[in-house]
Amino acid sequence: MGDLDVAGLDRVKLLAARYRAALDRPYLASALYALSVVPSTAVPTMAVDRRWRCYVSPGFVDATPVEELAGVWIHEVAHLLRDHHGRADRLPAAAHRDRLRVNVAQDCEINDDLVADGVALPEGRLVPGLFGLPPGLLFEAYLPRIPPQANVHDCGSGAHGRSAPWDLRGAAGGIGPVEAGALRRTTAQAMRAHLRGRGDLPGGWRRWADQVLEPVVNxxxxxxxxxxxxxxxxxxxxxxxxxxxxxxxxxxxxxxxxxxxxxxxxxxxxxxxxxxxxxxxxxxxxxxxxxxxxxxxxxxxxxxxxxxxxxxxxxxxxxxxxxxxxxxxxxxxxxxxxxxxxxxxxxxxxxxxxxxxxxxxxxxxxxxxxxxxxxxxxxxxxxxxxxxxxxxxxxxx
Known part of the structure; x- marks a missing residue:
């Protein structure tokens, strides 16, 4: 057990998990270390907001092995890198009524890549196959075929775009959209360099990097x-x-x-x-x-x-x-x-x-x-x- 901070969070264990995630996937390091940690007993596990603040449950950290915590770090930062909250804002108004259903579709988009990449995730991870859906699609394609959801993991406003009870008010401790855009481009360039060095990436991450560096024009x-x-x-x-x-x-x-x-x-x-x-x-x-x-x-x-x-x-x-x-x-x-x-x-x-x-x-x-x-x-x-x-x-x- 590491040292506990004033909120009871084992910060040493949490940061060790982030270090492991960055060590195993160095192309994600800049994005992972841009996240600021906010201990919160209101969040069930881990979640992010639009300003790249990561809300962490002390109890979840205690109960989760470092390897799986590293996977959750990668999962949460993937929501922000893929601009899930920005894309969710462009959904029809009816889709916003069930933010957890949107979150499930987003998790399917992310987790099929993470599982293919050998990332360890906690039990109960959501993948397209659980709903009879093919891998490799964007969450907008999964959403119409996801049934209504309840009692599932809420990744926060940085994912589905709706306010969460644990969100901090104001901009303190976060980053803005300009810095977020720069982080996405830096990460995409790091992925390209990883591929040039004979590394490998799941197809979803490759397509994402191509889109960031060479956006599709109309x-x-x-x-x-x-x-x-x-x-x-x-x-x-x-x-x-x-x-x-x-x-x-x-x-x-x-x-x-x-x-x-x-x-x-x-x-x-x-x-x-x-x-x-x-x-x-x-x-x-x-x-x-x-x-x-x-x-x-x-x-x-x-x-x-x-x-x-x-x-x-x-x-x-x-x-x-x-x-x-x-x-x-x-x-x-x-x-x-x-x-x-x-x-x-x-x-x-x-x-x-x-x-x-x-x-x-x-x-x-x-x-x-x-x-x-x-x-x-x-x-x-x-x-x-x-x-x-x-x-x-x-x-x-």
Whole structure:
């Protein structure tokens, strides 16, 4: 038995368990040591709040072996690293009525990774299999299939986001959201370094680290913004025309002046139909492009869609995106499709290329705006297109 503090908490045993957790999983050390300890007889076991304060029951510490206490340290800090309280805030209002049910779903998200990693946890740990659910999902996916709960472990407001009876008022002894964000990024970087050193991580932690370091962006919003901006840029060009004389012509007595006109841009969409493309992902990207072009008034004969065949590098013109079908061939050379688009009599002012990126590119920049939509691409995929193309990555569904 270690020395007891004024609240009867065996702090030596508790901190020895944290040291063991940090020693066994060094990539969690910064997050573990950021937690401040608050002894409390109101909390049944251990719990955390939004400000990274860890409430600890002295009786629970006395009754729990150091190895399992280390596992509980890891479990509680996982709630904070995965921003469970922030994600819970975004749930529908009806879900907040049963905070323990939310907590159970969150425990399932965490514990399947901890069990797979060999972390010792106290008896009664909650894992997806207890509810007939598969491992590896986020708590938002588990929640609808978790039955109402009672008399289960409450991990506190740092997990389910609702106030707990033991929560301290104010910010004393805690950290704010900026420091919490920095801790998450530091931990994710430590996990990446652990993997580079031939270490191993459960799949859930790998996905979490990837999300923190390379957050998923809304590719639809990016694509829509890129297309709108490019069309606006192309539409900003002006030219002179004598079809409608200038309003100043009557004042010049016999001299006809041309007026300025703002032409409606032409858009060419070059589609990679090679076998490495995913039909569903391609269809989603095509639908987004078509929708944005309709919104900005570009339709009909102002849009040309060219399908670039993989095998023969042939280019066919279709009248609608729905007519594009994948050829099932191998690699492709999108230079043929780009050249065909630029050689057309109705030369485009905006060129949109939909491809998986496994293609060579023209050596020189085309004389128009180019948007490259990489279908099914992630951080480990093909290299970026040339710098003269604006790139939007559409992750695989």
């Amino acid at each position: 590719w639809r919003r990016m694509l829509a913004g890129a297309v709108r901006e490019a069309v606006a840029w192309a539409g900003g060009a002006v030219d002179y025309t004598y079809r409608r004389p200038s309003r100043r012509t009557p004042a010049l007595r016999g001299v006809v002046l041309p007026s300025l006109r703002r032409p409606l841009p032409r858009v060419a969409v070059v589609v990679d139909t090679s076998g490495s493309m995913g039909q569903d992902d391609l269809a989603a990207a095509m639908a987004e492009v078509a929708g944005v072009l309709r919104e900005v008034g570009i339709r009909g004969n102002r849009v040309t869609v060219l399908a670039c065949d993989a095998d023969v590098q042939a280019v066919s013109r279709v009248t609608d995106a729905a007519q594009v079908t994948l050829s099932g061939g191998g690699g492709t050379d999108m230079r043929a499709g780009i050249a065909a688009a630029l050689a057309a009599p109705d030369r485009p002012s905006v060129l949109i290329v939909l491809t998986d990126g496994l293609t060579p590119w023209p050596a020189e920049a085309p004389s128009c705006r180019v948007i490259c939509v990489l279908i099914g691409a992630d951080h480990s995929g093909p290299p970026d297109p040339p710098a003269w193309a604006e790139t939007v990555r559409v992750p695989a569904a």
